[in-house]
Amino acid sequence: MNFEHILYSVDSGVALLSLNRPSALNSFNEAMHLEVQQALKATLKDERVRVLVLTGEGRGFCAGQDLSDRNVDPTAESPDLGLSIERFYNPLIKQLQAFPMPVICAVNGVAAGAGANIPLACDLVIAARSAKFIQAFCKIGLIPDSGGTWFLPRLVGMARAKQLALLGEPLMAEKALEWGMIYRVVDDQDLREEALTLARHLATQPTKGLAYIKRALNQSFDHDFSTQLDLERDLQRMAGQTQDYREGVKAFMEKRPAEFKGE
Template identity: 60%
Template structure:
């Protein structure tokens, strides 16, 4: 597929996907959804990829849905927003959560609506100091979709999640870090350098162990403690037979850098 709304590349085990509609603050259209889906399909088919970096072009990360792409006026027939969620936004979130590798989001500017919740669906979020997060749905008579109602209370608690969702106030990157909504707020000029340095670290890390860690943490919300302990045992049993575990132990004993294959 020829991409017009995104930039996508893979190099040295690192995939970088950039939302690229800067004139519209990288807001989603149906065409961009299809391009992102294609890129993620390519990523999953390439066994060399060990980490994904998601970011935006220009002064914003993502302003959510491009309302001009499904314009609706008072008195006009309504649109099936449920179909939009089911066809595009829900599969996108589920794909990011299920990728067997770390997903880093570098929020370079405003992340609003579905754009904010897209960032929260990633494993580690770095945000530029000038960035902000806005749950703008309440201003349109909607709810925080794209996993917002699931991620927000789990990340920052019910009270703060409710305030963000019902007031639609802008949350600065610094406050987002303070609240635990994101991993770190960093200087604007170092955002991508820090994101790529983290990606390089993950590209040489034991990818299968990280993938299992990601899955175990996500599963823990639905499991009882005995169920989670059983899952941990099953995962540790499988990882104990992996090359990367044996290599990690050998490197530790020999006091040398490990050479993980990311199997």
């Protein structure tokens, strides 16, 4: 596949998708949205892929929406921003969270607007020490989208979520780690390799089982205790029918490393 606004490759079970509009801090225009959609579809169809890594090229991860891609004419009728959300951002966030394999986000540099919330839809967020998360929406009279109003209160609490959303102040990577918003912080020069090392490890693990873990944890926010126990029962039943479960038990009994196939 030939892309103009993203880079995409597959190696050792890992799909690497990198936003590639560095001159615009990898902000989204419609063309990049469409390429990301195409790459995600390809990832789902590729039986070799067991982990997805999302990152950005250049000095920033993503500055959110490219405002120059929207014609905001003060003398014209106001644009319907909800259409952009419905067509692009909401499907992206839903797909990342429900992706049937681990999704790692490696945040390099600035992550602003939608670019600050897309990582939160991923499973493991590794940030460069220089990275910063900015809920910039309030600066132009908008609300946090791309799941921001859902993820932030759950990750950092309501008081801190309101602080970030109402003030739009940068949250540095170390503080984001301290607040429980991300998984890990590494030196800038080590970010890509650390993310890929983690991805290569996950690519050797029981992929379907990991997908069931994601599903159980994500749905726990919407369930009462009894319903969640029922979900655990149902997912465990399915996990117990996988070849990876058989291999895991066999390897344990034979006192050897398991060789999972993601089946």
